[in-house]
Structure formats: C-alpha cells, structure tokens
Amino acid sequence: xxxxxxxxxxxxxxxxxxxxxxxxxxxxxxxxxxxxxxxxxxxxxxxxxxxxxxxxxxxxxxxxxxxxxxxxxxxxxxxxxxxxxxxxxxxxxxxxxxxxxxxxxxxxxxxxxxxxxxxxxx
Numbered sequence: 001x002x003x004x005x006x007x008x009x010x011x012x013x014x015x016x017x018x019x020x021x022x023x024x025x026x027x028x029x030x031x032x033x034x035x036x037x038x039x040x041x042x043x044x045x046x047x048x049x050x051x052x053x054x055x056x057x058x059x060x061x062x063x064x065x066x067x068x069x070x071x072x073x074x075x076x077x078x079x080x081x082x083x084x085x086x087x088x089x090x091x092x093x094x095x096x097x098x099x100x101x102x103x104x105x106x107x108x109x110x111x112x113x114x115x116x117x118x119x120x121x122x
Contacts, residue, residue: 048103053117055084055097060107060115064093 055077062073070088077084084097095115098104107115 045102048099049105049120051081052084052097052099052103052105053107053120055081055086056095056105056107057115057117059086059097060095060109063088063095064109064115070095
C-alpha cells in the first residue's frame, strides 16, 4: 500500500507566499504612525516657529537691552520655549533661537528700535 500526501500536490516553490498576521499588523501600525506624524507636522512646525520667534525676541532684549549673558537669558525661558537653543552673533548684535530641524528665528538689536525679528522664512 502506498501512502498519499494530501497536504498539497503543488511544490512549495509554486505556492504563493504566506504573510503572517504579525507582519500585516506591523505594516498597518507603521502606516498609521506615518499618517499621524504627517497630520501633526504642519501645526507643530508653526508652533515651533512661533516659539523660536518668541525666544529670539526675548533673548535679544535680555542680552542687548538688559546687558545679561546669553546663558543667563536662557533661564528666563519657560515651558516648551525652554527647549529652544540660543546662539549669538556679537558683531551683528543678533540672537538666533532654534528648535533643531524644525524652526529657527533671528532677532537683531538696532539702536533706537530695540530688538526686531527678521522676516519669517516660508
């Protein structure tokens, strides 16, 4: 008597590949994560631009009107604005505030006018 294998008569190389449920769920979660980041990126960028502008203006006033050093001026930043990094160009009397890879803004001190923000980049 011969034994018959009923698990399939088509060789493994011809059968379509099987996709495990875990892989499908992982791909769906990755797609959902990418869609979520795309949905919040634009508003987050606007908030970062506003925060950088606020940080540059306050730090410029603190530095050039208040006469304090930039490290001391950074202590005045509260909340999410505290995450901003500040840099100074003493020759140009300017302070630049930035959220790395998201937004940056520069404020320039002008005698008689105070600290003014540079036009926003679009």
